[in-house]
Amino acid sequence: METNFVDEIPSAxxxxxxxxxxxRQYADMIYRIACQHTDSESDAEDILQEVSIxxxxxxxxxxxxxxxxxxxxxxxxxxxxxxxxxxxxxxxxSLDDHMDTPxxxxxxxxxxxxxxxxxxxxxxxxxxxxxxxxxxxAQALHKNANTISSGLQRARKQLKKILTxxxx
Amino acid sequence: xxxxxxxxxxxxxxxxxxxxxxxxKAALEADSDQQxxxxxxxxxxxxxxxxxxxxxxxxxxxMIRVVxxxxxCAVLAAGVTVASVMxxxxxxxxxxxxxxxxxxxxxxxxxxxxxxLSIKASxxxxxxxxxxxxxxxxxxxxxYLTFTVDCKGENIKSVNYRVHNGVFCLxxxxxxxxxxxxxxxKYRFSTAGDxxxxxxxxxxxxxxxxxxxPSAVDTGSNVELSWNNLYTAYTVPYDKQNMLSSYAADMAxxxxxxxxxxxxxxxxxxxxxxxxxxxxxxxxxxxVKNAVFHYNKSVIDDVEGKSxxxxxxxGEYDKARQNGHEEPSGLMEYEEFEAKNYSxxxxxxxxxxxxxDEMINDITIDVTVTYNDGATETSTMKxxxxxxxxxxxxxxxxxx
Numbered sequence: 001m002e003t004n005f006v007d008e009i010p011s012a013x014x015x016x017x018x019x020x021x022x023x024r025q026y027a028d029m030i031y032r033i034a035c036q037h038t039d040s041e042s043d044a045e046d047i048l049q050e051v052s053i054x055x056x057x058x059x060x061x062x063x064x065x066x067x068x069x070x071x072x073x074x075x076x077x078x079x080x081x082x083x084x085x086x087x088x089x090x091x092x093x094s095l096d097d098h099m100d101t102p103x104x105x106x107x108x109x110x111x112x113x114x115x116x117x118x119x120x121x122x123x124x125x126x127x128x129x130x131x132x133x134x135x136x137x138a139q140a141l142h143k144n145a146n147t148i149s150s151g152l153q154r155a156r157k158q159l160k161k162i163l164t165x166x167x168x
Numbered sequence: 169x170x171x172x173x174x175x176x177x178x179x180x181x182x183x184x185x186x187x188x189x190x191x192x193k194a195a196l197e198a199d200s201d202q203q204x205x206x207x208x209x210x211x212x213x214x215x216x217x218x219x220x221x222x223x224x225x226x227x228x229x230x231m232i233r234v235v236x237x238x239x240x241c242a243v244l245a246a247g248v249t250v251a252s253v254m255x256x257x258x259x260x261x262x263x264x265x266x267x268x269x270x271x272x273x274x275x276x277x278x279x280x281x282x283x284x285l286s287i288k289a290s291x292x293x294x295x296x297x298x299x300x301x302x303x304x305x306x307x308x309x310x311x312y313l314t315f316t317v318d319c320k321g322e323n324i325k326s327v328n329y330r331v332h333n334g335v336f337c338l339x340x341x342x343x344x345x346x347x348x349x350x351x352x353x354k355y356r357f358s359t360a361g362d363x364x365x366x367x368x369x370x371x372x373x374x375x376x377x378x379x380x381x382p383s384a385v386d387t388g389s390n391v392e393l394s395w396n397n398l399y400t401a402y403t404v405p406y407d408k409q410n411m412l413s414s415y416a417a418d419m420a421x422x423x424x425x426x427x428x429x430x431x432x433x434x435x436x437x438x439x440x441x442x443x444x445x446x447x448x449x450x451x452x453x454x455x456v457k458n459a460v461f462h463y464n465k466s467v468i469d470d471v472e473g474k475s476x477x478x479x480x481x482x483g484e485y486d487k488a489r490q491n492g493h494e495e496p497s498g499l500m501e502y503e504e505f506e507a508k509n510y511s512x513x514x515x516x517x518x519x520x521x522x523x524x525d526e527m528i529n530d531i532t533i534d535v536t537v538t539y540n541d542g543a544t545e546t547s548t549m550k551x552x553x554x555x556x557x558x559x560x561x562x563x564x565x566x567x568x
Binding site for chain 1: 182187
């Protein structure tokens with residue numbers, strides 16, 4: 001069931017509280033998506049911040065949680081695209097700033113994920129972790145539902161090992 | 169949630185608390201600035217500065233964006249000083265000082281074309297998609313034209329934009345007023361990777377009234393169409409023009425390129441127009457096919473861009489499967505497949521010019537302002553493909 005954050009135009013204080021609540025609620029989602037695209041914690045943090053600013057400057061659909069989730073996913077992915085394009089042209093720092101790996105082990109799971117085409121990464125994350133439906137993913141990523149469905153199948157094949165280890 | 173190594177790994181990834189705090193602070197500061205500016209346009213330089221204060225220093229892209237924003241504002245300020253050009257004043261006896269239009273901070277003039285946008289034809293950003301049919305000789309190609317558009321004047325209540333031979337793609341639409349706005353719900357907006365084509369996109373059916381649309385379009389994804397928020401016309405309050413963002417805004421935020429194809433301007437376009445070329449003409453179809461090849465080849469040549477290419481060809485995979493063919497095993501097969509359709513006589517700049525001329529040259533935008541006293545004035549902006557050099561397409565605009 002859809003949850004509306006607000007039913008009417010909020011006061012300045014209510015709006016600030018709403019913005020903060022939305023950012024804190026979705027920070028992990030935004031950050032995870034960014035981490036899967038950027039290889040870098042600092043870049044992911046930058047993207048979190050840019051998406052948060054876009055939330056207030058780009059007239060996000062704060063009143064509708066479903067659309068807001070879609071909006072946040074799409075803007076996050078687009079910010080990752082921006083960063084990728086920028087890095088292609090202006091990268092001046094090394095990629096030593098990689099994500100932490102648990103217990104010092106090689107991060108095989110993330111390495112596998114990063115081998116996936118970008119669309120597959122998004123689909124897998126939204127489907128398995130955020131429990132988006134195929135239609136939700138299609139709307140969030142502005143793709144045809146059939147494309148998402150077939151992409152999910154192919155992503156599953158490629159990620160069979162890490163998705164089936166504990167039985168999916 | 170199902171548990172597997174993937175979800176376990178995702179569980180371990182959490183946004184650092186200090187990063188979340190910084191994000192909240194930056195957003196609230198930006199929002200506060202925006203509220204203070206109530207009734208004025210959003211100051212992108214202020215937003216950028218807010219952003220910069222709470223981030224790490226030394227990020228070159230931040231500096232570039234701030235410089236771009238300041239430069240854009242400076243040009244915009246200069247543009248606003250240019251004498252306004254108007255047509256169609258119904259006046260109602262009131263005295264109005266007219267309004268001026270800027271597109272990507274370039275002040276538009278009557279009878280003089282100004283460059284407002286450049287498109288890197290081979291940019292693998294997914295902002296255009298093309299389909300070609302080697303059997304029938306028909307071809308379809310789509311392109312986004314994204315740019316900021318600003319209307320400046322005094323005592324203006326609202327601004328209405330109406331596009332001909334194109335469709336507005338709005339990403340945020342909360343500020344769109346009902347009055348004068350017309351949704352285009354039946355144009356099939358095929359993005360790269362989509363494969364469920366029902367009716368080829370064409371300028372003929374692009375912004376026709378619903379009842380004149382081919383019924384076959386109904387079999388398309390209506391939910392998706394609704395979500396895409398396509399408009400043939402929209403009205404926005406004067407003081408909230410810059411709160412609009414376009415569907416393609418973030419995807420195509422770099423809207424100017426230098427002759428080497430390096431992005432030199434970063435902005436968030438408020439206006440995105442989808443345009444398309446649908447043809448059965450054999451020669452034009454070949455040009456489109458060659459453009460498709462060039463586009464995909466450039467992506468293939470870029471190792472990091474292979475995922476984007478894979479995304480694009482997914483539609484082809486599905487078509488092949490639907491036709492009972494085996495799924496191609498790799499990207500190289502598609503490279504070879506498309507190479508077969510490629511004509512070595514393709515003159516990139518010359519033929520891109522032909523294709524882009526077809527897509528852009530008949531697009532016009534009527535901009536109608538409504539003053540506080542109810543009077544209206546209209547000015548019409550005409551777009552054109554000015555030149556193509558080294559794969560960079562320059563789009564111009566003038567007032568007519």
